[in-house]
Amino acid sequence: MSIDLHSHSYYSDGFLSPQALIELAKKQGCQTLCLSDHDTTAGLDEAQDTADKLGVNLIHGVEASALWQQQTVHIVGLGIDKNNTILQAGLKQHQIFRKQRARLMAKGLEQVGIKDAYHKTLKFAPKKMLTRTHFAKMLIDEKICSNMGSVFKRYLTGNRPGSVAPQWQAMSAVINWIHQAGGLAVLAHPFRYRFTNAKVGRLLSAFGEMGGDGLEVVVGGSLLEEVNKAAQLALKYNLLGSMGSDYHGWAGEYRQLGKLPPLPNSITPIWSKLNTIKYQA
Numbered sequence: 001m002s003i004d005l006h007s008h009s010y011y012s013d014g015f016l017s018p019q020a021l022i023e024l025a026k027k028q029g030c031q032t033l034c035l036s037d038h039d040t041t042a043g044l045d046e047a048q049d050t051a052d053k054l055g056v057n058l059i060h061g062v063e064a065s066a067l068w069q070q071q072t073v074h075i076v077g078l079g080i081d082k083n084n085t086i087l088q089a090g091l092k093q094h095q096i097f098r099k100q101r102a103r104l105m106a107k108g109l110e111q112v113g114i115k116d117a118y119h120k121t122l123k124f125a126p127k128k129m130l131t132r133t134h135f136a137k138m139l140i141d142e143k144i145c146s147n148m149g150s151v152f153k154r155y156l157t158g159n160r161p162g163s164v165a166p167q168w169q170a171m172s173a174v175i176n177w178i179h180q181a182g183g184l185a186v187l188a189h190p191f192r193y194r195f196t197n198a199k200v201g202r203l204l205s206a207f208g209e210m211g212g213d214g215l216e217v218v219v220g221g222s223l224l225e226e227v228n229k230a231a232q233l234a235l236k237y238n239l240l241g242s243m244g245s246d247y248h249g250w251a252g253e254y255r256q257l258g259k260l261p262p263l264p265n266s267i268t269p270i271w272s273k274l275n276t277i278k279y280q281a
């Protein structure tokens with residue numbers, strides 16, 4: 001039986017419905033799953049219904065975007081009370097920014113000749129919560145790019161036509177929302193930010209000082225050397241260890257739900273603290 005504390009449904013940029021995601025977890029022998037959609041908790045009720053039917057332990061989560069030193073980082077909130085008003089007010093700001101950003105991204109793409117980019121992209125998002133993943137899928141479908149790597153590089157990052165400066169809330173604020181909602185804050189996929197080693201160290205130091213609780217030590221697709229490097233960082237910065245596939249469910253994805261290498265023995269698993277969380281109103 002496995003544990004997977006990071007996954008997505010079609011309420012953000014995953015492909016599967018929450019129901020299908022939980023059914024897959026059950027099939028894969030994943031007993032404990034966290035649904036952590038980007039900046040929304042809207043899929044949790046549906047996920048909980050299926051989890052109750054199938055006997056899967058659902059951890060209520062969210063993967064909140066955040067800004068640290070003008071750059072985007074991702075914070076997974078684990079064991080949150082999704083009805084907490086401070087958390088929802090914070091996420092609402094991100095949902096509003098996502099709507100504005102999607103219009104600006106579409107405008108940038110139209111300026112380089114990609115017509116009706118907004119409506120074409122909406123077709124890939126059943127719940128109309130547009131992420132860069134959806135724009136990427138649209139650009140591949142339009143045969144403008146052939147794979148996710150090139151589409152992000154050529155259209156969706158830096159000064160490229162579909163890129164918009166991020167306006168997420170500060171990392172300290174995001175950690176606070178999660179704590180107010182009774183959850184634990186985990187810094188997701190530490191090596192995916194393209195930061196130098198020194199900068200990852202400064203990020204984790206800042207994250208710990210702001211009250212951050214854990215580090216995603218085992219990430220979907222990690223090499224053993226990356227797991228070991230992340231484990232050393234968790235020990236150095238006194239963070240609990242999390243593990244999550246970051247499964248999105250699109251065809252051709254290399255990550256598998258609930259299939260991860262083990263957390264190194266030296267690391268205290270963050271899930272050892274999850275049962276004791278007392279939800280606050």
Ligand code: AMP
Nearest residue numbers: 013038065130131132133148149152248
């Ligand atoms: P957003 O939060 O809307 O900016 O979208 C970020 C999402 O885009 C991430 O959560 C990933 O799922 C996806 N993503 C970012 N960079 C890449 C990449 N190089 N290849 C594939 N997916 C990516």
Ligand code: MN
Nearest residue numbers: 008013038133
């Ligand atoms: Mn994503």
Ligand code: MN
Nearest residue numbers: 063074188189
């Ligand atoms: Mn992420």
Ligand code: MN
Nearest residue numbers: 006008063246
């Ligand atoms: Mn994710």
